[in-house]
Amino acid sequence: MPPRRQQQQQSQPQRAQRKYEPPAKRRMELVASVSRSSGLEKDGDALRDFKLQEEYRDFIQGKVDDCWKRYPSGRVPEDAKHRDEMRGNICILFRKLREAILATKRSDTFAVEVCETSMYSAILFSSPKDATSAISLLIPGLYKSQSRPPPTCPAAVTASLLYYLLVAYPSQSRYGEHLDYVPKGLIPDGIRQWLRDLTRALRQHSYSRLERLTERGAVETALGSASARPANEPKPGAPSDLALEALCGLLDSIRSRARDTTWTILRSAYRELSCPKPTDAPASTFTRDWLLRCLLLRRVAPNDDKKSDEQLLDDWLTERVSRAELRPKDGAEGRWIVCKLKT
Template sequence: MEHIASVSRSSGLEQGGDALKDFKVQEQYRVFVGEKLHKFWIEKQTKDGQENILILFRKLREGIFASKRSDAFAIEVYETSLCLSSLFDSAIQTSSILSHLLPELYNSASIQPPISSVLISLLHHLIAGYPSQKTYFEHLSCLSPNVLDRTSEAYVWISNLATSLRTLNHIRVEALSRHDVYSHILAVSKSSNEINNALARLSQDAVHALVERLRSKARDKAWVVLRSAYRELSASEETQTWMAKYLLLSTGQTSASGLSLEEWMDGRCRDGHLRPKEGAVGRWIVCKVR
């Protein structure tokens, strides 16, 4: 299994180049990749390790695509790939996976897309195009009401989040991107199938990772606005509370980043964006962009 030929690279000419077009071989290879993934989780995780896992899943997807397979097995492979590419911040792979999965593969397999896959796809487009939302709206228009009910809590949440990002309402973005605001939308009933349970947990982690990435982008934008609007910043309790929300920083159980305002301010001082004001404790001079 370690050296099985890739369908795309062999073009069927290399010995065993068509092996992954066989359904049984695909299922055996999925077990092999699953063992590799399990080992990855329990060992020290590295960028190279992430890339190797993504390569293995891509090879399997190529076999599935070449064999025109569209069933629950194919869906599971694509969904797992989608979650992993999102967790590992591989936007190129995520785009490639989504181009086949949603809604085409789900339609072919007559399987209703889980809300996690739908939200991952929309969050991906918000991040990839940020601050533009052109591809987000294009993708949204391709999702029928059967896939994403326009009256559902999930639709209301993602729509409000997109609107708040577009209008630079960072306080609202912070409120909407808190874990306790959206986590319950992803909740699914526990299954007797451990693979399904693992995938459900993985999809939740993927959504959380994407939301954190979006918070980071919004934070950078919010800082540009603050930096151009203020000449000085103070460390008063009221100001700190407001700034923490405006900059989407940790104020308790708001996000997974755990980045406090103090840590973030220290980073901006190191970057040369701020400097302590002489003779004034708890005040900073904002260094303007030149």
């Protein structure tokens, strides 16, 4: 029987040759991006394997669920920096998976789901480059490769059109180019008419009409039966309908851009604004209601900040004062002097 020291010396090479297998979650963290792999590294092209792509999608979903659980949808986060870091990492993971789908020319329902979900996530997480990348892969390529458009297609196409309407605002040229690029069969008549009315209201600065067209109910009506509700119950903190949440977020952003345009017009047209605190007299609320509608101050996407109309307008007035765009009129409560634009 060899001495104990000799046994240890013999076992050391065996331990050195034994390959370390990291936990499954850790292995997913280490998966290389297809675009950064030359194909020479070991496991450099691992994501070209369809099964691994599906496992990687589950891994990403775990990250998404953790993010929503920690930072629920519609709530103002206490640590916005950390939330944005988590969201940014999720966008990177989705980007890596999209690259693998593109590299393998995968065009099944899995590929469609990945691109749709990553597009909605990029919109909600304010990642324009990822939203653009997902849209370019999804429309029209992946949809055209399907035997028939999936039920999720109308909502995704609508989101892509609203996205391009937003990024080039006030110009509608990119929106028009993308609309021409989308096969006609992918846009139901109800959505096409709603988009036509919406873009016309923006061009004509008809913001009272725009308020009605950008309400949550308006987009739900336009989608109609094309609004595909998720089959599974959402995880804690996650939106009940990711597609609808992204659409409402886009409409809120469009409202914000339109609000700035409206305010520029109002500043050039009015010398004073009369916004007294609301009382029982109808005249006291007329201007306030008019401003709420014209400035599109009511949010479309659901949130926990349940501010009344009075609070919304008062906050907006306070912000204009801080920017030296309004100032209270001396000796006249509820009246505001409009500070003109410098020419």
